[in-house]
Amino acid sequence: MSKKLKYGMVGGSLDAFIGEVHRKAAALDSKFSLVAGAFSSSPEKSKKTGEALGLDPSRVYGSYKEMIEKESELPEEERIDVVSIVTPNHVHFDPAKLALENGFHVIMDKPITFNSQEAKDLKGIVDETGRVLALTHTYTGYPMVKEAKEYVRNGKLGKLRKVYVEYPQGWLSLPLEEDGDKQASWRTDPSRSGAGGSIGDIGTHAANLAEYVTGLKITNICADLNTKVPGRQLDDDAAALLKFEDGVSGVLMVSQIAAGEENDIKVRVYGEKAGLEWKQSDQNTLLFKPLDGPAQIIRTGTGYVSDLAKANTRTPAGHPEGYLEAFANIYVAFHKAVTDHQSGEFKSADNYDFPDVVDGIRGMVFVDTMIESSKSETKWTPFKV
Missing domain, CATH: 3.30.360.10 (Dihydrodipicolinate Reductase; domain 2)
Structure with missing residues (x-):
């Protein structure tokens, strides 16, 4: 079995829709493990979500800034590998930027940012940091x-x-x-x-x-x-x-x-x-x-x-594969890119079958x-x- 990647989620509290979709998709092939999160702009709501998901309370944070800062301080073998961003559009750019600049890979919901300039700025950060960014345009999965x-x-x-x-x-x-x-x-x-x-x-x-x-x-x-x-x-x-x-x-x-x-x-x-x-x-x-x-x-x-x-x-044929499986296929391709990056085999996002920051800009x-x-x-x- 390939290495399981640890991830932290930004957004996706219990009353949100897309966060639970991401969690189910990430879990489907046993390639990711949710270990941290800043699930809401409300620290109390974030705490309750973490409890419901069975997370270590010390890794449930009151803000994405706190999560990225605290996770960055952990030993490499303990900290998260990936940040999953499942917030409304106006809270895409800042957590993605902070995560990439602190060495984390990012997978995020679409559209990629609030506006085109943010999307182009984010590409510059992806290019500068060399980290992997995937975008969940589900239907291509x-x-x-x-x-x-x-x-x-x-x-x-x-x-x-x-x-x-x-x-x-x-x-x-x-x-x-x-x-x-x-x-x-x-x-x-x-x-x-x-x-x-x-x-x-x-x-x-x-x-x-x-x-x-x-x-x-x-x-x-x-x-x-x-x-x-x-x-x-x-x-x-x-x-x-x-x-x-x-x-x-x-x-x-x-x-x-x-x-x-x-x-x-x-x-x-x-x-x-x-x-x-x-x-x-x-x-x-x-x-x-x-x-x-x-x-x-x-x-x-x-x-x-x-x-x-x-x-x-x-x-097998005749057994329906649906929305969650399509979503999970993007997570699987992203997993391959991140593990290749960690082993020094990653070349560019063009070599993997998932939507990337360029697709995000086009959106x-x-x-x-x-x-x-x-x-x-x-x-x-x-x-x-």
Whole structure:
């Protein structure tokens, strides 16, 4: 068994959503052990969370600054290896910066920072410290998303022509933020979420998924942003025409007011010879649609899938692998990078299959470009990183 990495968590108190997701994902393959945490800006809430998780009280801290300072003072064999950041967007940059500068590797929720400048500054710190930073764009962790990437890479679609990516949700169809809903409150608050609402929360996932599967970067955006719920401060609905490298065109749709929808992120890619389709509501299936033959159903766990898909699959065919497993695949790839770093074998994040700080920057610039394009009368706006 490979070395278990010790980690400390920033954010993720008992009443938070994404912190528990990170903890379950990190634990799934027995490659990480949670030993420390600053789970809330409230020291009392942090203490109660640590107690509930069975942690040593001496390693449950009142702030992330205290955690990083105290853990840095411990002997190397005792201190944490990794800091996991699961806070709202406005509390991403500072703990990541402090952790990297004190010698810790970082894995964090998306979007990477509050704004683009922070993301670019964070890349400078990653480059300077040489530490590993991973970003949890969850949906790239699914085996059939990786299979789709391999189909494109191996030329099974021929020259790419068109990409459609969509992420509809309906949970913000009503003004939940006015009723004190914690998740809605910070996501619709520009002082905590940043400049983007739906485009920052789920639009960055859609854009990242399209770029991951196709291997192409978005170069231009023509966007339309909307706020449908009266009084809401940020966008809750958006659509865009996209231009990718190599002359490929695309369409992106994200909405958090699509009543009745859950989290059915979906991507379709079309080339000159074939198309493919994947959606989270049927996550174990990839549809491959050749021009000169019947559609084919490709399934997770089968013997005919690529080595990349097999490496990210845990169960035999017919046993569903879902959101937590996809999330865990990012943690597994991050674990490999960190242990390689510790053994002196790490080269660069490009050698590992997880979203990194460069992907994080692209996510923030995506938000900026969507907003700029939506406000522009000329509409087509260059995507400049």
